Amino acid sequence: MKQLLRITILLIGLIWILAWAAAGRFDDTPSAQDGSESPLPSGEITAPGERDSAKTLRVQIQGEVQEMDMGTYLLGVLRAEMPASFEEEALKAQAIAARTYTLYRIRGGGSANHLDADTCDDHTCCKAYINAEQAAANWGSMAVYYEEKLARAVSETDGEVILYDGAPILAVFFSSADGSTQGAGDVWMNDLPYLQKVDSPETEELVPNYYSVATFTAAEFKSLVLAAKPDADLSGSPEHWIKDIVRNDSDYVASVTVGGVKLRGNDLRTILSLRSPSFTVECKDNAFTFHVTGYGHGVGMSQYGANILAKQGLSAEEIVQHYFSNTTVGYYDG
Numbered sequence: 001m002k003q004l005l006r007i008t009i010l011l012i013g014l015i016w017i018l019a020w021a022a023a024g025r026f027d028d029t030p031s032a033q034d035g036s037e038s039p040l041p042s043g044e045i046t047a048p049g050e051r052d053s054a055k056t057l058r059v060q061i062q063g064e065v066q067e068m069d070m071g072t073y074l075l076g077v078l079r080a081e082m083p084a085s086f087e088e089e090a091l092k093a094q095a096i097a098a099r100t101y102t103l104y105r106i107r108g109g110g111s112a113n114h115l116d117a118d119t120c121d122d123h124t125c126c127k128a129y130i131n132a133e134q135a136a137a138n139w140g141s142m143a144v145y146y147e148e149k150l151a152r153a154v155s156e157t158d159g160e161v162i163l164y165d166g167a168p169i170l171a172v173f174f175s176s177a178d179g180s181t182q183g184a185g186d187v188w189m190n191d192l193p194y195l196q197k198v199d200s201p202e203t204e205e206l207v208p209n210y211y212s213v214a215t216f217t218a219a220e221f222k223s224l225v226l227a228a229k230p231d232a233d234l235s236g237s238p239e240h241w242i243k244d245i246v247r248n249d250s251d252y253v254a255s256v257t258v259g260g261v262k263l264r265g266n267d268l269r270t271i272l273s274l275r276s277p278s279f280t281v282e283c284k285d286n287a288f289t290f291h292v293t294g295y296g297h298g299v300g301m302s303q304y305g306a307n308i309l310a311k312q313g314l315s316a317e318e319i320v321q322h323y324f325s326n327t328t329v330g331y332y333d334g
């Protein structure tokens, strides 16, 4: 009889412990709706539909559509978009950002450039993508180590997405910032609550080619500008062609008037293939010299900034939440 009582008490205890553990597990799993500010630990259990392996993508690679799961796709994006020598948490932040960006694009109906594919390997349209063989050729003796490192960055963030209002965000990224990022409205048409100016820790010592110089003869400058902006009046002395440089509060060029045509700083950057819209310009002896800081449009996550924050001890989830204001990291089943 005593034996039976002991077993019953043991069983009740066991059931109680199991129920407590299960409740703890659910409490720890932030949902898209709970508005939790705390970043997720990696490797959290997710519903099957939210796992990378359960999400099939149609990826247009060199013109041909291939089907693959999200994890395989993200590994190809990581190989192409971030140096594999970067810190593990920076690579994980990149995996989360690329996953989020892809889901955002799919949710928005994809690209008109490829109606029968969810994404493509053209970095000017979607994200760059390279396969294992191409990457191995680039990495040489480090190939096995790097491939495993990137695969870990994807699997350890399996299913993690940056969310605003319960939906994946436009998780854009770029190479390096000039002290801070820019708001989306400074570069594109619309401001977004999660693409705001934030501090970024790059320095000349920590980023290769952080400062760059681009020089154009007046004839080269004229030809490039007129190809993009035929209405620009580039007659007379070149010293009067560029006027009214206005900087935003991130100190990037917000707008500039070229030959009477008002352009955004980022537009002139694109026309002249400058490395960033953070520049100064001088005109001397019929030539323009641009001094440029950083690399990329300056909106969203800075990759070199992410790497420096990772060295300082921030987790991938903390890094993406630093660069994408007012967001949470969670799972999305859409």
Ligand SMILES: [Zn+2]
Binding pocket: 111, 113, 114, 119, 120, 121, 122, 125, 126, 127
């Ligand atoms: Zn595309």
